Amino acid sequence: MEKTSVKKDIVIIGAGMAGLTAALYAGRMNLNTIVLENAIVGGQIANATGIENYPGFMTVTGKELIETVQKQAENVGAVVDEFDIIERLELQNETKLVETANYIYETPVVILATGMNRRKLPLAEESKFANRGVHYCELCDGHMYQDKIIAVMGGGNAALDAALFLTKYASKLYLVHRSQFRADEITQEKVKQNSKIEIMLETEITKLLGDTRLRKIEILDKNTQSSSLLDVDAIFVNIGVEPNTALFKDQIKLSKRGHILAGEDCRTNLDGVFAAGDIREKEIHQLTTAASDGTTAALLAEKYIAKLREVN
Amino acid sequence: MVKVYSITQCPWCDKVKKYLKSKNVDFEEHNIENSDEDAKACEVLSGDTMVPVITPDDKEYVVGFDKTKIDTMLGLQ
Numbered sequence: 001m002e003k004t005s006v007k008k009d010i011v012i013i014g015a016g017m018a019g020l021t022a023a024l025y026a027g028r029m030n031l032n033t034i035v036l037e038n039a040i041v042g043g044q045i046a047n048a049t050g051i052e053n054y055p056g057f058m059t060v061t062g063k064e065l066i067e068t069v070q071k072q073a074e075n076v077g078a079v080v081d082e083f084d085i086i087e088r089l090e091l092q093n094e095t096k097l098v099e100t101a102n103y104i105y106e107t108p109v110v111i112l113a114t115g116m117n118r119r120k121l122p123l124a125e126e127s128k129f130a131n132r133g134v135h136y137c138e139l140c141d142g143h144m145y146q147d148k149i150i151a152v153m154g155g156g157n158a159a160l161d162a163a164l165f166l167t168k169y170a171s172k173l174y175l176v177h178r179s180q181f182r183a184d185e186i187t188q189e190k191v192k193q194n195s196k197i198e199i200m201l202e203t204e205i206t207k208l209l210g211d212t213r214l215r216k217i218e219i220l221d222k223n224t225q226s227s228s229l230l231d232v233d234a235i236f237v238n239i240g241v242e243p244n245t246a247l248f249k250d251q252i253k254l255s256k257r258g259h260i261l262a263g264e265d266c267r268t269n270l271d272g273v274f275a276a277g278d279i280r281e282k283e284i285h286q287l288t289t290a291a292s293d294g295t296t297a298a299l300l301a302e303k304y305i306a307k308l309r310e311v312n
Numbered sequence: 313m314v315k316v317y318s319i320t321q322c323p324w325c326d327k328v329k330k331y332l333k334s335k336n337v338d339f340e341e342h343n344i345e346n347s348d349e350d351a352k353a354c355e356v357l358s359g360d361t362m363v364p365v366i367t368p369d370d371k372e373y374v375v376g377f378d379k380t381k382i383d384t385m386l387g388l389q
Binding site for chain 1: 319321322323324325326327330331334344345360361362363379
């Protein structure tokens, strides 16, 4: 079946905070805007159970926050399509093409807001036990381990939040991290106060063992260099994230860390292509800075489109 | 009637439900956190309690949001 071509003013790739904020601003400027998302609307924060550092809210779940931003964007005319699959981007020319399973979008502006994916556990046995004891989404899969022993791997805020969340299911939880915690003090204190959590710092997970499911993990105490086995029913991996650039990494300049090189104006090396949120190379990656990037990208995209219309 | 086995907080369950609604597919939601009977039925069907699980007949099923497989199983375009 031949795909239908559709003209848009702006196509936004990624429906996280940056992408949806860009859609909100673009919609308010009467720009014909679509947001495409191959995974989950909200991105990483879809899993956040309690956000306490987003201005305007004492505490809010990721789901509540992102649903509100999506509604705001849709109320001003932006379309969010999370079911069509993005297959290919062509970003070099003045008219950019975004090909999905169903359509070919033609647009002068693409805003890349694809965010980050969780880093996989770098052990050979990972694929054998994936979804059979090795998990990456505590919200989705935690319920499978009611009254079981769970390990969480990682030392940042996301890992500690995951550990705290999973104690509602676990009879016992090991929080394993290869160095010292990077999470903020308030979260660290909550973890230390939780009687179900045993903290294991300076500890590496070196091997996964089991039959059809994960049964044990081998851990290495980095101070004593001694290895031992721990009985666990599951491990939830939270060892950081990596930029999601698969769709365009050959077309756009990336930093050594794999993020898109773009300044505070969110402009990339390609005219009409903007980068917003965690995907952009910058020192601070926060929900607030993602919203800020979305705002900047949309406002400058509007100026870019206005200039193109003057010329043409 | 199509059944969706789900839990309360689950972004992929939400996505499946939104997708079925967008395709006007009537479905029953079975929250396995709220019902031991549903949890058992989910496990018998798929061999696990991973969700979401979508089934039209308690025989065929798809685990997770796999649009192509769901479309094929339910005869959607």
